[in-house]
Amino acid sequence: MNKLQAMEVFVQVVDAGSFTRAAETLQLPKATVSTLIQSLESALSAKLLHRTTRQVTVTTDGAAYYERCLRILSDVRDAEESLSRTRLSPSGRLRVDVPTGLATEVLVPALPAFFERYPDIMLELGSGDRPVDLVEEGVDCAVRGGELFDTSLIARRVGVINxxxxxxxxxxxxxxxxxxxxxxxxxxxxxxxxxxxxxxxxxxxxxxxxxxxxxxxxxxxxxxxxxxxxxxxxxxxxxxxxxxxxxxxxxxxxxxxxxxxxxxxxLPVHVVYPQNRHLSAKVRVFVEWVSDLFAAHPYMQIGxxxxxxxxxxxxxxxxxxxxxxxxx
CATH class of the missing domain: 3.40.190.10 (Periplasmic binding protein-like II)
Known part of the structure; x- marks a missing residue:
C-alpha cells in the first residue's frame, strides 16, 4: 500500500462524504478507493469511517487521523513546491473573492504588476459585499474585512480598513x-x-x-x-x-x-483560505502580493x-x- 496515496484518498472521501464522489474527483476506480481505505484501516487497526448505503461519516479515530493527514500532506506538498518554485512560475486558474470597494479601488488597479510578475496565473476575480462559502463555491482564497468568526478558515492579516x-x-x-x-x-x-x-x-x-x-x-x-x-x-x-x-x-x-x-x-483585513486545502504556489504568491500591496497602500494601515x-x-x-x- 502506498501510504501517502491512501492518506490522500482518505482525506478526499471525508471531504466528499462519499466513496463514489471521491473516486470521481481522484479519477480512480471506486474499488481502488475502497481497497485503499480498507488497507489503511487494517494497517492502523482502527475503524476510520462509518459506512451506510446513503452516506459515509468519519469516526472519532478517523477525525483525529484526518487532521494529521491534512498536516502531513500539506507538508509534503510544501516541500515539493519549495523545490519547484525556483524553477517554475506558478500557473493555473486561481479563483479569488474580494469585497467590491477593495476590488475596484485597490486591487484591480494594481493587477498589471501582478500579471507582469506571474504571467501564467489565470485569475478569476469575484467581487461583491456578500461573503461567499469558499468550499461550497470552489474559491481558493478571499479578502475579507472585519473580525473573523469562521474557525474553518486559515487567515492572514494584511491590513486595516479606516x-x-x-x-x-x-x-x-x-x-x-x-x-x-x-x-x-x-x-x-x-x-x-x-x-x-x-x-x-x-x-x-x-x-x-x-x-x-x-x-x-x-x-x-x-x-x-x-x-x-x-x-x-x-x-x-x-x-x-x-x-x-x-x-x-x-x-x-x-x-x-x-x-x-x-x-x-x-477593521482588520485578512486573506482567508480553507484549512483543508494545502497552500499551493499560486495561492501563496497571491497572498504575499496582496500583503505587500496593502502594506504600501496609504489608506490600508492604522493611522x-x-x-x-x-x-x-x-x-x-x-x-x-x-x-x-x-x-x-
Missing part, C-alpha cells in the same frame, strides 16, 4: 453640518445593511476615551459599498464609508468630511485616516462650499 463620515455639499447646504455624532439623529443618513444577515449596521465613533454607537434612521439602506458611496454623492444623506472609497470624492469636492475629530474603530482629514474642509469651509453648491 472609515470616514461625509456628506455632499448640497446636502450640508440644506441640513447643516453635524458637530457631534448625536447630531446625526436629526439628520438623514444612508444606512448599510449586511448582505449576509440583512441587519442594518450601527455607526460607531471614537474620540480619545469616548466611544459612541449611533443607531440611525434613513430613507434608504444599501448592501453594496460602491452604490452606497454614490448615494452620498447624490445627496441622499450622511454616509460612513471606507476612506479609500471616499478619497477621490473628497478631493474632487463632491463630498465633505464631517465630524473629523471622531473616527471609527479600524491613515488623519491624512484624509487634513485634506477636507473645516465646518466653516464646508458650510460656505455647501451654500454655493447646486442643490439636488
Amino acid at each position: 472609515f470616514v463620515t461625509a456628506a455632499s455639499p448640497g446636502y450640508l447646504a440644506r441640513h447643516g453640518v453635524p458637530h457631534h455624532p448625536r447630531d446625526l439623529e436629526r439628520h438623514r443618513c444612508v444606512n448599510y445593511f449586511s448582505a449576509k444577515s440583512g441587519r442594518t449596521l450601527d455607526w460607531d465613533f471614537v474620540r480619545g476615551d469616548d466611544k459612541i454607537t449611533v443607531p440611525l434612521h434613513g430613507v434608504i439602506a444599501l448592501n453594496d459599498s460602491v452604490a452606497y458611496v454614490q448615494a452620498g454623492v447624490a445627496g441622499l444623506g450622511v454616509v460612513q464609508m471606507t476612506d479609500y472609497l471616499m478619497m477621490e470624492h473628497v478631493r474632487a469636492g463632491r463630498m465633505v468630511q464631517v465630524l473629523p475629530d471622531w473616527t471609527s474603530e479600524p 491613515a485616516l488623519p491624512r484624509l482629514a487634513a485634506m477636507t474642509a473645516t465646518p466653516g469651509e464646508a458650510s460656505r462650499e455647501a451654500a454655493a453648491a447646486v442643490t439636488i
